[in-house]
Amino acid sequence: SQTIHQWPATLVQPVGSPLSLECTVEGTSNPNLYWYRQAAGRGLQLLFYSVGIGQISSEVPQNLSASRPQDRQFILSSKKLLLSDSGFYLCAWREPDRGLSEAFFGQGTRLTVV
């Protein structure tokens, strides 16, 4: 069966420090991968998505970047965190079936920038 791992679960980082959040999927090949930020009153904001290794689409210009160095690995990064980067970050995967399937979510990372 397929599983998704996202870590760390919580993170407290000072302003200006770098960020790396990792997400890995097991039990599937060539998944579509997504990074979201969930904020109260704003739902799930799509940040980045990827349909293959090295293929990244960005939805919101901001202080973050994403990379997909391996087929089932998706990384969210920042060189210098801002206070406004605080939030709850979710990784998700879907089958590569032309957009018909549901998404499966990781447990999320609560990031607090201080």
Place this chain on the structure above:
Amino acid sequence: GDSVTQMEGPVTLSEEAFLTINCTYTATGYPSLFWYVQYPGEGLQLLLKATKADDKGSNKGFEATYRKETTSFHLEKGSVQVSDSAVYFCALSDTSGTYKYIFGTGTRLKVLA
């Protein structure tokens, strides 16, 4: 670009009341549509989906019909229970090649006994 608009919450109902949560979308092509539910302290889980016009998704007494003419996918339940209290998200999947997957802002439902 593609977008999903949900009715503002919170929605507060008495047990056994009828529920409607509105969802409309903007998309190029023919997207797939989804409803997710997030119970308190839990992650998002799929509630139902529809992949083409006039399809009706249903699960746990909830229903939603994909209406292309009104670009809507409203969630309904005939008789809500306290256990239905949660946040409900409408979502859209592009099927034309980008496979972008976007969500609405969520609607919080509170059902009172």
